[in-house]
Amino acid sequence: MSFISIEDRGSVRWVTMSSPGAKNAIPKIGWTELAEAFEDFEASDQRALVAIGDGEDFSAGADLSADFSGFGTAAANAEYMRFPNRAALALHRISKPTIAAVDGVAVGAGMNLALGCDIVIATDRARFSEIFVKRGLTLDFGGTWLLPRLVGLARAREIALTGRLVGAEEALTIGLVTRVVDAAVLEETVTELAGELADGAPLAQRFIKTALDRSSTMTFEQSLAYEEQAQSVLLGSEDLFEGAAAFFQKRPPEFRGR
16 A cells, blocks of 8 residues: 555645554655655646645654664665655755645654645644654754754754654744644645645746755855856746736736746
């Protein structure tokens, strides 16, 4: 049985994680399924991706109960880590907008999968935890890179070193999530947002994502140089002319990513 299901709703691809009775904990095969889903989406014509959990939880992270038997030597453990790392890299390398729709628990790698998306919409009952330290582990799925960028180094240390639960309202206050909504309207809210993102200019979105990801490691001068290069490409694109025409004709633009 597959861990994920994929559904295209117009130009938006929905990737749903499902492991009934285990809060959508991710089995070993699940990492490969996620990686392939993210890679396939990047190569597709779909414009936006939504990651969501089946039922009332996002994901409890790695399914350690099923995988402990496979752990042993450092070499064997490093081999295991190739699977979640592939999925994390595939998500990070997506050039199109991604949304995490988080209900219930998002802990461990499940939390970092959510944080790896461009936008996180959470319900008022969502709970986040970098639970690794309570299992004798360090952060993975990119958590050591993602968390301090979102909440700052000092707060990232406190959250990661304690592994405590962060409720939805605190997550909103400290910048872990973009918006908190009632659970009953999560899918409706995300559908509307994903549609808005899917209608955006693909080339521009790609350059914006890259620039923001690099922003903390570039000087101001380097950022200006990147903007100059990116804008030089976009100023000659069909999408620019479409955007201008749509503005003057008072109609929605129909961007094609060219």
